[in-house]
Amino acid sequence: MPPGSSRLSNLLTQPLRLPRRSVWTSLVAATVLLLAVGATVVSGARRFVQDTRWVGHTHATIEQISRLYARIRDVESAQRGYLLTGHIDYLSQLEVGAPEVEALGRGLIDQVRDNAAQHARAREIATLAVERVAISRQTAALYQEQGLASAQREVASNRGKRVMDHVVELMRAMEAEERRLLAQRETASDASAWRLQWAAALGIGLSLALIGIVFWLMLRENRVRRLAERRAASSSAQLAESVEALRLAGARLHELQRGASMLQSCRTTDEAMDIARQTFTRLFPDLGGGIYLTRASQNLVELRIDWGDAPTDCAQVMSPNDCWAVRRGQPHTVDDSRNGSLCAHLAAGADAAPFAATCVPLVARGETLGLVHLAGSRDTIAAHAELVLAAAEQLSLALSNLQLQETLRVQSIRDPLTGLYNRRYLEESLERELARCARRHQPLAVMMLDLDHFKRFNDTHGHDGGDALLGHVGRLLDALCRGEDIACRYGGEEFILILPEADIEVARTRAEQIRSAISELQILHLRRSLGPVTCSIGVAASPMHADAASALVQAADAALYRAKNAGRNRVEIA
Numbered sequence: 001m002p003p004g005s006s007r008l009s010n011l012l013t014q015p016l017r018l019p020r021r022s023v024w025t026s027l028v029a030a031t032v033l034l035l036a037v038g039a040t041v042v043s044g045a046r047r048f049v050q051d052t053r054w055v056g057h058t059h060a061t062i063e064q065i066s067r068l069y070a071r072i073r074d075v076e077s078a079q080r081g082y083l084l085t086g087h088i089d090y091l092s093q094l095e096v097g098a099p100e101v102e103a104l105g106r107g108l109i110d111q112v113r114d115n116a117a118q119h120a121r122a123r124e125i126a127t128l129a130v131e132r133v134a135i136s137r138q139t140a141a142l143y144q145e146q147g148l149a150s151a152q153r154e155v156a157s158n159r160g161k162r163v164m165d166h167v168v169e170l171m172r173a174m175e176a177e178e179r180r181l182l183a184q185r186e187t188a189s190d191a192s193a194w195r196l197q198w199a200a201a202l203g204i205g206l207s208l209a210l211i212g213i214v215f216w217l218m219l220r221e222n223r224v225r226r227l228a229e230r231r232a233a234s235s236s237a238q239l240a241e242s243v244e245a246l247r248l249a250g251a252r253l254h255e256l257q258r259g260a261s262m263l264q265s266c267r268t269t270d271e272a273m274d275i276a277r278q279t280f281t282r283l284f285p286d287l288g289g290g291i292y293l294t295r296a297s298q299n300l301v302e303l304r305i306d307w308g309d310a311p312t313d314c315a316q317v318m319s320p321n322d323c324w325a326v327r328r329g330q331p332h333t334v335d336d337s338r339n340g341s342l343c344a345h346l347a348a349g350a351d352a353a354p355f356a357a358t359c360v361p362l363v364a365r366g367e368t369l370g371l372v373h374l375a376g377s378r379d380t381i382a383a384h385a386e387l388v389l390a391a392a393e394q395l396s397l398a399l400s401n402l403q404l405q406e407t408l409r410v411q412s413i414r415d416p417l418t419g420l421y422n423r424r425y426l427e428e429s430l431e432r433e434l435a436r437c438a439r440r441h442q443p444l445a446v447m448m449l450d451l452d453h454f455k456r457f458n459d460t461h462g463h464d465g466g467d468a469l470l471g472h473v474g475r476l477l478d479a480l481c482r483g484e485d486i487a488c489r490y491g492g493e494e495f496i497l498i499l500p501e502a503d504i505e506v507a508r509t510r511a512e513q514i515r516s517a518i519s520e521l522q523i524l525h526l527r528r529s530l531g532p533v534t535c536s537i538g539v540a541a542s543p544m545h546a547d548a549a550s551a552l553v554q555a556a557d558a559a560l561y562r563a564k565n566a567g568r569n570r571v572e573i574a
């Protein structure tokens, strides 16, 4: 799993709860409350206005009563003034006051039309007021027509006073009732005002509180949303990071697969080293490194290739014990070159910055074939640890396969007793070398060698002794061969040497050297010296004696036959 993917899945699965329901609930509650407060205030205001209107109405009624009373008194005064002075102005005042009293009476009736009791009183007052005005006018008329005495009799009858007393009594009752109503309406108006005030204060307070809660919830939601957005942004960044990590991991795996496939197709160790260098460079471009291979002797490990800007100096050849990974048979990683146990084959330069290094043994079929070493930054080494192991494993398998192939190849072309090439390889090589020399117009010599009296040697020292002799001769021939010569065991105690680009004289000289060397051979077998041995050699050369491989071998064989017949331990030319 690429780094960060578990954190990513946590982030994606962790729920984010937004307080949406509480916000909506509070908003609805605040709205309902505000509407209720509004309705209460409106209805309270209406009632307050109505109550205030009623108070005004009461005041107007009381004022109407007062004005009616005053107007009646004015009429009475005008009547009295007229009787006392006879002045005509009083009479005209009386005449003017009469319709006004009547109008004020009607006004009073209209004023209290809503109240049945007051309405009845008002009608009675209006009727009595009109009657009182009529009495004053009658009294004035008596004065005019019959004189003061008649008018005074009328006054003395107290008819006008009785009517007026009744009017006053009714007006007092009516005013008292209006004052009672006034007090009642003022109380109601005060109560309305008080209710209105409290409803407004309470409603506004509660609404403000709810709005505060909504505001707080919205701030909280905003905070949570910002957090969610940050998480989403961080998640998508991590997702992109993970996708990129997966892409790189996929590309590296593809590269590893490609490298492994090419390694498996390599025919030689050098080819495998070249492919390994390319693969490791592509897989770990930020790391320098190298590959050591164990020599056939198993006692030394040799640096075969290296690459990149490794911060270390690598020993060219080392003992297997110089590498912790080889010694312990498992990867060895040092995070800090200054503090860790760096392998002896790696050396940090004096001025080198601290670095990390890892060595992975190349092990296959229980055999340590070498090691891969990488060095660079600690993070890079740590990040690629598993991939390094996988690449090293693939390289181990490829090297092991190459080793196996080499063993099989050697087995198929080498004679196990002498270590020389076998007859099959001889036949292939002779054809090839003849063609090559012919192309270059160069000679090629063939030497056929047969040990003398080998049957007797066998009989004397046993078959094991004979085998030991064959082994010694094989090693001797191998040692006396040049790099381009091919020494083969032709069969039994017969050997053939192919000497490319050697003419017959060179071949003769070489044959003499070999014959001489074999005659001086000291063979120890089971702590016994097996005595001297000689050989006979027949030499033929191309194109001097034959062009074809089989003809050339036959010519050498014929020369050998002559050497045997001539007394053995000699060289004969075809």
Ligand SMILES: Nc1nc2c(ncn2[C@@H]2O[C@H](COP(=O)(O)OP(=O)(O)OP(=O)(O)O)[C@@H](O)[C@H]2O)c(=O)[nH]1
Residues within 6 Å of the ligand: 450, 451, 452, 453, 454, 455, 456, 458, 462, 463, 464, 465, 466, 467, 470, 491, 492, 493, 564
């Ligand atoms: N020990 C051993 N003996 C072998 C091997 N191959 C062949 N021989 C023996 O080599 C002997 C060859 O004998 P001969 O062909 O008669 O030749 P020779 O005794 O060497 O006599 P000349 O060649 O005439 O000098 C035989 O006895 C074979 O059995 C082998 O691989 N090991």
